[in-house]
Amino acid sequence: MQTYLVGGAVRDALLGRPVSDRDWVVIGADPAAMLAAGFMPVGQDFPVFLHPVTHEEYALARTERKTAPGYHGFTFHAAADVTLEQDLARRDLSINAMAQAADGQVIDPYGGQRDLADKVLRHVSPAFAEDPVRILRLARFAARFNDFTVAPETLALMRRMVDAGEVDALVAERVWQEVARGLMEARPSRMFEVLRSCGALARLCPELDRLFGVPQPPAHHPEIDTGRHVMLVLDHCAQDLAPLAVRYACLCHDLGKGLTAPELLPRHIGHEGSSARLARTLSERWRVPNDCRELADLVAREHTHVHQSEGFSAEARLRLMERCDAWRRPERFLQMLWACECDARGRLGFEDRAYPQRARLQADLQRLLALDLGAVSASAMAEGKTGPAIGRAVQQARLEALLSA
Structure with missing residues (x-):
């Protein structure tokens, strides 16, 4: 032995x-x-x-x-x-x-x-083609060893595997396992670049694949290409050591831009709702864990509002936090703000730009969590208020906390 x-x-x-x-x-x-x-x-x-x-x-x-x-x-x-x-x-x-x-x-x-x-990723033998998981594993290694290149003959073999339908036989759990690991590597964008180069991305995640080549307003997105923007956001997540749920939410946040009608480009008004719908579809296909799928849905729906929140009144900020269920799910709300900051900085020339929206909304949340709502409710009941009236008193206390900041 x-x-x-x-x-x-x-x-x-x-x-x-x-x-x-x-x-x-x-x-x-x-x-x-x-x-x-x-x-x-x-x-x-x-x-x-x-x-x-x-x-x-x-x-x-x-x-x-x-x-x-x-x-x-x-x-x-x-x-x-x-x-x-x-x-x-x-x-x-x-x-x-x-x-x-x-x-x-x-x-x-x-x-x-x-x-x-x-610094080459090369298959050992033609038997590589017998297991489609190896396409995902190689793409994940490209994200880890991001200065390695894929051998031309290996890339050609991967393309033949995709054409033969091998990728279509992958089970959802294994796809998510490899994607999740790749998202946590040093340069996640490389994983998706490799999958796209062999045609596998169009089979595994057509919602993401169709973003490449879709333009955005250059004043807000100097990188212009939507797919390129998502890749920059993912790499900023890695640089920021963001957790998996934040990285997955960033992967999904702009999926709806691939559905914008050509005559409306390069603007993407209303893409948030379609992004959330496509994020839910993708999460179901890959059987994504609940924490990741819930955050992806929230970020897709609300990231534009968070970006705009610097100009919001106290009432508008309170409504935003209500929609996000911030006081019952504070950790998820904070992760949403983290994802929004990565989105804002995942643009050419914006990598080091300040993002005050995150700090302000974090401070707002802390003020609201510090409120003694039990005392507010007791006071309202002492005044003879019941049911919805007590709820309005709580709402007013939260609003006053934000107005006094």
């Missing part, structure tokens, strides 16, 4: 990046030998075991064969006669197809070290 460190841990160590998770492959063993050595089985589709002390994953070396379309259409063969090179050959990219022996020697049969040096 021989064990080798494999995959991302080897890649990241060679790049001088922190190694968080370590995966191992075992050569020359079978499940009985692993159990006899004290390993605990956890794999369902193929033999994976947890080390009895470190609890790291050890997988038996295996080969795989495509048997049906999509992500789940594989059969696996794991046995003591499977070699390390055979196991590495089934991996997606050359930079992920390296192993390290106990003495530190790097086993690199498919040129991973060369591609790391050249």
Whole structure:
């Protein structure tokens, strides 16, 4: 039995990046030998075991064969006669197809070290085409290693996969898993650029794909192109270390601009409602978690109002916060303001411009949360008020708090 460190841990160590998770492959063993050595089985589709002390994953070396379309259409063969090179050959990219022996020697049969040096994302073998998830994974790696390029032959292979309909067989949960991870990388725009370059974006997210080439007023959007603007917003989110819900909301906030009638361009009056509708459609398709889908809906509906709020009266700001359910969902309201700031700064030349709307509405919210509404209600009831009248007294107290600021 021989064990080798494999995959991302080897890649990241060679790049001088922190190694968080370590995966191992075992050569020359079978499940009985692993159990006899004290390993605990956890794999369902193929033999994976947890080390009895470190609890790291050890997988038996295996080969795989495509048997049906999509992500789940594989059969696996794991046995003591499977070699390390055979196991590495089934991996997606050359930079992920390296192993390290106990003495530190790097086993690199498919040129991973060369591609790391050249900063290239290249598929290991034609078997890449058998798993459409690999398109998403490569796009995600492009967002992480944003100075890497995709090998021309790999991009061509991805295009053939899209044309063959492989992407259409992806299950929603796996699409969201990869997209969510890509959104949290250093430069999320690269993920969508790669997906668009191979045609996968039009299949997975046509609402976003159609934004590219749609013009906006140059006075407000010097970058002009709506798709380009969304990419700038996402990268500003990453620079600002925004959480996933904020990044997803920014991805969706302008989707409705792709539906603006040509005769109305470059203005997009009323795009907020259609953006919210398309965000809900996309969230349903990808089975997005509730916190992300709710924030995306809110930001799509209200981002223009937040941008304009510097000129709002106290009454208008109060109505905005009411629509956003700000006092019952204060954290979501604050995340909406964060997304709006990223939207405002995701424009050419606006990256460092002040966005006072966020600070002002945050301060407004804190004033309202600090109100003793129990005392307000008690006072109203002492005056003989009931039902809606008490609600109006609470509303008046909130308005006075904003007027006195």
